[in-house]
Amino acid sequence: MEPPSADGRFRLSPAYPDPVTSPAARTALDITADLPVPDLEDFYRDLHRHPELSLREHRTAAAFAERLRKAGYATADGVGGTGVVGVLRNGDGPTVLLRADMDALPVTEETGLSYASQTPGVMHACGHDLHVTWMTGAADALAAGRDTWSGTLVLVGQPAEETGEGAARMLADGLYERFPRPDVLLAQHAAPGPAGLYAHSPGLIMSASTDIDIVVHGRGGHGSRPEATVDPVVTAAYLVTRLQTVVSREVAARESAVLTVGRIEAGTRHNIIPSEAHLALNLRTQSVEVRERMIAAIRRIAAGECLAAGCPREPDITVGSSFPMTVNDPDTDRRVAAVHGEVFGAGTILDPGPAMGSEDFPRLAEGGLPYSYWFVTSTPADVWNAAPGGGDIMERLAAVPSNHSPHFAPDLSTVAPGVRTLVSGALASLSPA
Missing domain, CATH: 3.40.630.10 (Zn peptidases)
Structure with a gap:
């Protein structure tokens, strides 16, 4: 609380x-x-x-x-x-x-x-x-x-x-x-x-609270040959930035909402481009309509960023635990x-x-x-x-x-x-x- x-x-x-x-x-x-x-x-x-x-x-x-x-x-x-x-x-x-x-x-x-x-x-x-x-x-x-x-x-x-x-x-x-x-x-x-x-x-x-998990799928490889990979870390970074527009550009000013990216995890070594990046999001909303609109925007933005990056598959998006x-x-x-x-x-x-x-x-x-x-x-x-x-x-x-x-x-x-x-x-x- x-x-x-x-x-x-x-x-x-x-x-x-x-x-x-x-x-x-x-x-x-x-x-x-x-x-x-x-x-x-x-x-x-x-x-x-x-x-x-x-x-x-x-x-x-x-x-x-x-x-x-x-x-x-x-x-x-x-x-x-x-x-x-x-x-x-x-x-x-x-x-x-x-x-x-x-x-x-x-x-x-x-x-x-x-x-x-x-x-x-x-x-x-x-x-x-x-x-x-x-x-x-x-x-x-x-x-x-x-x-x-x-x-x-x-x-x-x-x-x-x-x-x-x-x-x-x-x-x-x-x-x-x-x-x-x-x-x-x-x-x-x-x-x-x-x-x-x-x-x-x-x-x-x-407010209501909703947790969302996103997995960005890339193609891993050596850090010296990024051209042979699809880097999920870079895609996740773009995704974090773009998600900040959900509240500022897709939720009306009269509504209250918060979107937080609380965790981002990827990789094991300095010179390894990983195959996946994981993001953990939390939403705070004060109406069912705004919550659904934000979830839909998150799905659209995540899919769009992964498509733009050439990811080998669409991201996994899981709507998790929530508070009413x-x-x-x-x-x-x-x-x-x-x-x-x-x-x-x-x-x-x-x-x-x-x-x-x-x-x-x-x-x-x-x-x-x-x-x-x-x-x-x-x-x-x-x-x-x-x-x-x-x-x-x-x-x-x-x-x-x-x-x-x-x-x-x-x-x-x-x-x-x-x-x-x-x-x-x-x-x-x-x-x-």
């Missing part, structure tokens, strides 16, 4: 009142008044020290499951591989699903934190350790305060968000056959920005944002516009289930204040460590607020007792 980006500016949303008038906001503040913050911070540090890659989240899942059981949830693990599900039935009312992702990234940490990763080459560089911590605190608070609400809670610790596999694997393992099917789903994500803001968009909030668009149900998101505005103050709620980052959370909403997904800004105050840009929030956002950075280190001051966002969001959908 990448951080939220705006179309040039953040838009504060003053429509959400400061006075705490709704039962959900009052109850959330009451049952989170005495959160065990030091314990939660220690839990977070432990998770951060021991990051685990996608579908290997065994230690993380066990720690989360143990916490759910102690809080009184009927808990199952191993769902979809390493997923965890906790269920708390508390009388009649809606079923609300809260989701936290658990996996880390193949990134070498460079934060210098005293609790930095102890696993070489692996880091919680996206904040999923913080997500699990928030969920743990919310699970405890909602269980302890069960006399204030009625309904059913389904808490999901999801594996493999980074690879886009986790949600689908849990569904395939019978998530909604083995556990209650939710009426509404809620999730949140740590993001860069001055700690203390809560970003909601009542509609499209994150994340589109909040407007009514659900406005309801949750309104409660957040009461709990934290109207000036803390903002609309960042749709991000180019992607999520697999929407797959859990199969069949059109309504959901709300929001961001919790988490950059430490000293880091934010030292960033260049003055009052230009976008320039500062570009300067502070973002998700997937080896320097990404959320502020621990967000532990308690992140618990309250989940608790108040859940209470906005559960029935008051």
Whole structure:
């Protein structure tokens, strides 16, 4: 998951009142008044020290499951591989699903934190350790305060968000056959920005992502006799350059899209012209139509460049893994944002516009289930204040460590607020007792 980006500016949303008038906001503040913050911070540090890659989240899942059981949830693990599900039935009312992702990234940490990763080459560089911590605190608070609400809670610790596999694997393992099917789903994500803001968009909030692999076939030979070969490296270089015109010349200015060539591989020795070159592409799109147009352009350009180069065969083009668009149900998101505005103050709620980052959370909403997904800004105050840009929030956002950075280190001051966002969001959908 990448951080939220705006179309040039953040838009504060003053429509959400400061006075705490709704039962959900009052109850959330009451049952989170005495959160065990030091314990939660220690839990977070432990998770951060021991990051685990996608579908290997065994230690993380066990720690989360143990916490759910102690809080009184009927808990199952191993769902979809390493997923965890906790269920708390508390009388009649809606079923609300809260989701936290658990996996880390193949990134070498460079934060210098005293609790930095102890696993070489692996880091919680996206904040999923913080997500699990928030969920743990919310699970405890909602269980302890069960006399204030009625309904059913389904808490999901999801594996493999980074690879886009986790949600689908849990569904395939019978998530909604083995556990209650939710009426509404809620999730949140740590993001860069001055700690203390809560970003909601009542509609499209994150983009679709599509991976594409291209193999250019040439005719290999000796580097001293290029005339006897068809060099796939040169063709791949032309292809990389020409692909940059897909967004700039084939996507309308009113549309948002990104095309990245993330990897190019070819050859084994300095003096050998290889027979193949491999390119790995990633697309970010905000409509099905733009996605299909870009894929068609990629196919056409790749075929054309290979034809122009005299390649012995057409390129192999494979459309690989993908993430769906994340589109909040407007009514659900406005309801949750309104409660957040009461709990934290109207000036803390903002609309960042749709991000180019992607999520697999929407797959859990199969069949059109309504959901709300929001961001919790988490950059430490000293880091934010030292960033260049003055009052230009976008320039500062570009300067502070973002998700997937080896320097990404959320502020621990967000532990308690992140618990309250989940608790108040859940209470906005559960029935008051």
